Amino acid sequence: MEELYTLEKEVGRGSYGVVFEGHVVKTGQKVAIKRLPCSNPECIELYLQELWAMRATAKNHINVIALHSCLLQTGPRSLKPLKPGKLPLRLVESVLKGSVVGAAQSQERIHAQATAMKRTYSLSRLQDRTNTVQVRPKLQDTTKSNASDATTPQRPQNQARKRRAQSEGEQPGPLRCLALWLVMEYCDGGDLNQYLLSRPPDAQRNHSVVRQLCRAVAFLHGLGITHRDLKPDNVLVCVTSKGPVVKVADFGLSKMSEGLVDGVENMQHFSSTCGSDFYMAPEVWGGLTYTAQADIFSLGVMFWAVLERITFLQEGTTQEQLGAYVCKGRSGWLMPLGEALWENADLQLCIPMKFKRAPPLPPPPGPSTCTLLLELLASNPDARPPADQLEARVRSALKEDSH
Template sequence: MEELYTLEREVGRGSYGVVFEGHMAKTGQRVAIKRLPCSNPECIELYLQELWAMRATAKNHVNVIALHSCLLQTGPRSLKPLKAGKLPPRLVESVLKGSVVKKTQNPEGNNTQPRTNTVSRLQDRTNTVQARPTLQDKTKSDSTTPQRPHNRSRKRPFESEEEEEQPGPLSCLALWLVMEYCDGGDLNQYLLSRPPDPQRNHSVVKQLCSAVAFLHSLGITHRDLKPDNVLVCVMPRGPIVKVADFGLSKMGGGVVDGELTRQHFSSTCGSDFYMAPEVWGGLTYTAQADIFSLGVMFWAVLERITFLEEGATQEQLGAYVCKGRTGWLIPLGEALWENNDLQLCIPMKFKRAPPLPPPPGPAMCTLLSDMLASDPDARPPAEQLEARVRSALEEDSH
């Protein structure tokens, strides 16, 4: 690895991999390097989906994270670059067979690949769905930030109920994705560490519109849009946001003969506060579920709406429905699935922690309501969203 890249420090850790800050050995350019251990076929399938989606974007949009290269680790200190358009055959075979393909033994019975015990189960910090608390479970807090209790969990797709497979002589130990580095952290960290700025918020919203329109035009449905998966590059003229983390994305559809075709999905996946009602209900859904997720993010960004997961110390941007005497929080998608006639209060009316930006104007509130519609077909498609956002912001400015 040191011949190509230098690892400096760990900057992020999730349920499937670890991200390091690094530098290209020849040029010194700073990069983000993500290690994805190939420990089971369920994880490998997600990795290949992420790799394929990132290759499809081909560094062609400023608001989508750029992939520089992908390396395949076949031994403790053995790495080789993957050619563009190619997938490792043994990893594809692992996904198809449902088990990790190992090296075959030579006639003497010795494995051609040394054993390794470096693969570990990583802590899952995303995609949790919490139960409504009982009075006995309610945690006392002096914080003015609403808190969401953490009592039940939704598994990400493809997770196995079986015991973790013991590490063995794997032919592919890990994939390493080398990506552009974003020095501003994720959208939560960037926006919530600064005073509210309406112009900055408007810029973020417009950039995200452009990114999702680009992805949908390629037939890529992200399926896990949330502030954690939006990274920020700090520039003199303002932030540039980058949609990242394509592990749950799906490719299909796209523009055919000038018409946008829609692929239907059935896997329930995503993160609870940003999932669309149809996903919550276990129905088939389309890329319009991404529009709902964007609507939740836009509402939270424009009004600086935050909440805390129980046991967490960092606020998260996210809109919700607050119900009951104890004030427990319900994700919008869940609330709309239970009652599709529910009228959302946009902008929010109850007291929140200052400092707060001015609330969105009437035109933007109408657009947010459309994006958060229970009916997916009532939501504006991505290719129209950017123009509608610009029009709404301009109208409200007058």
């Protein structure tokens, strides 16, 4: 690793891996380096999905995180670059067989390899942790978030839906395929939660963020990529002199189809219930088959939260999360929009939200924008606008409301 890149410090801990700030040895360019331990076939399958999706996007869109290279770790100090378009066959075989190829080594030897690897990369204090789809403390980087307002509503921990997760006690994979390392562009603004909530509300900035997200999702859907886990945590920000540039990231739950077929988007159907509970569409909550239109619902939740600065707290934490919700009962229990709409498809959402917003407050969205938000959050997927029409619809609504 030290011949190609230097690892500086940990800046984030994601769904199944750890992200470091690093530099390219030859050029000094700052990069983000994500380590994905190949410990079981379920995790490996997610890693290969992420790699395949990121290779498909390459560096072709400014609002999608760019993958520079991928390295396969085959020993404590042995890494080799993967050629473009190639997948590591041992990992593919592990997924197909349902067991890690070459994992018949003794536990003592595996443990010794893991210890040596951690010492080599000065990561002995780091441990890959289980992650769930429940709302939980955000992955920390060097940017400190603002202290949350005491009135920020909270979401109880036991109400969240869990994603597949690896157990705490799993040992690292075999010597031949210890980990994948993804080298990506570095985003100095943190994620969308950290960036927006650490600054006073600004309508022009919020509108720019929303339009950029429209462009990113239209690009992904045009390639046949359904993200399936769109949320502020998975949107990174690059700070520039002209304003924030947002980057959609984390493709571990994404799925690929044929994209446009004869100029028409291919609406492949999915059945796996996955995502993050506050952003999942009603059809996903209900366990129905769903299409890329589930991403549009997730965008609607994000747009509403960004435009009105709607936040909540995970119980036991002090870090705010951007996200819209429905209050239930006298206690004000928070229910994700998708879950509420699955239970009652005729539920009338109150847009703009006139309470539970984080001060200082931005101006509420105008009538045209509110109408568009209701379309994005429709319980019927077919009633939501497709991604390729979304940016034009957003621009038109914002222009009408500005008058």
